[in-house]
Amino acid sequence: MLSGVHFQALPNIPEISPGDDLAAIISQALEDADLILEDTSVLVVAQKVVSKAEGRLVDLACVTPTPRATELARLTGKDSRLVELVLEESSDVLRAVPGVMIVRHRLGYVMANAGIDQSNLPDNASGQRALLLPRDPAASAQALSAGLETRQGTHPGIIISDSFGRPWRNGVVNVALASAGVPALIDQRSGTDRHGRTLHNTLIAHADAIAAGAALVMGEAGEGTPVAVVSGLSLSDTVVDASALIRPLESDLFQ
């Protein structure tokens, strides 16, 4: 076995429907692929399949836009019912220009369109359906971890990932929306470097790095590989939840 960190796509995950037991489906896929999880394994699971299993699919025909949504729809050129959903999911609109709304999601993430997605949904070529983020992604990660522990007898880390746009840099990267059993943030601020100098500001977004790397095997478009198995990670640091990755408004120096 090579040393290092290995990312592998989990094959044969079927299309996920509301009510599906994701832990059972992933467990079956692991067995079909002859993959044995270890206690240091991490599963990166695309938010999309968690949301689908939790029935977070909304039919736009059932959404009535408020006047504010109608106004923002005019400004952004978006469907007013989609804008209504974005507003319902958000605590603040940071930016609304043609084509884009950047909002603070009610859970704290700053992201485009409150993470609401219209791609890779069945029967949605016409864009009449939209998928919201899980209601409580941290709870989803915990439930998935517990479900896998029951079925596999091991305690893998879980990261629920989503792709985010970023200020100042082109392109999306995967980040950790939520996690369980993983050190999401590693604090090396009290350590020293190789030459004895105290390290400042070395707070490492570990779960985001894992999520970003996982995107290399999960794909973004039509690949249908929403789960990656990561092995070889050092998970010896204190476990902190991915909510620690959300920078509190009052200390955000980039605002």
Added chain:
Amino acid sequence: MLSGVHFQALPNIPEISPGDDLAAIISQALEDADLILEDTSVLVVAQKVVSKAEGRLVDLACVTPTPRATELARLTGKDSRLVELVLEESSDVLRAVPGVMIVRHRLGYVMANAGIDQSNLPDNASGQRALLLPRDPAASAQALSAGLETRQGTHPGIIISDSFGRPWRNGVVNVALASAGVPALIDQRSGTDRHGRTLHNTLIAHADAIAAGAALVMGEAGEGTPVAVVSGLSLSDTVVDASALIRPLESDLFQ
């Protein structure tokens, strides 16, 4: 051989000094570790060792701060000579508060302190030395790629990485400062999803994902592993330089 993407730290890279031939040193370390590069291999190299090899180390005793640097030093609580270097390396100061300067580096990166670093430098426990970014990281990546091709007979991709802080999210992640032979940005905007719907806004920051994943084996603090070897990547997309990852000011929707 497992399918998937594998990240491995390259052991036994010595302390790098000005004038060192980094391609020769990496080549030797690859041979010592019995690692054979393939044409689809990517080497992620920490900016720090590139800068050290290029002699970008500055003795603060030789820096004379301008009045503006002195003023910003008072505001931020930083050494005025360090602030002077930050200003010399930057085209714009976006934010200066106690402890932090966020600037636009002359090469376009928006980052803390123009990427100037005082950790992991020899004889620097007192903080009298500072390391600037390479003068032209894209040229450094090309030179490293050419040097390795000469020595190894293969044409690996090169990413020069650095850890960046981020708006809205805690912790640093590795990003690609520069690249050679790698599709830094993959454009899937004209593709369709699995259900036939056209994908919008799916522009993937591929080189940043590789750099982020590499941090999992390179470490941030005292590990002394500034090079990661990445295998199993699909590099079939069009090669675009990591400069494509810098979002032009006029289209930055997050400003």
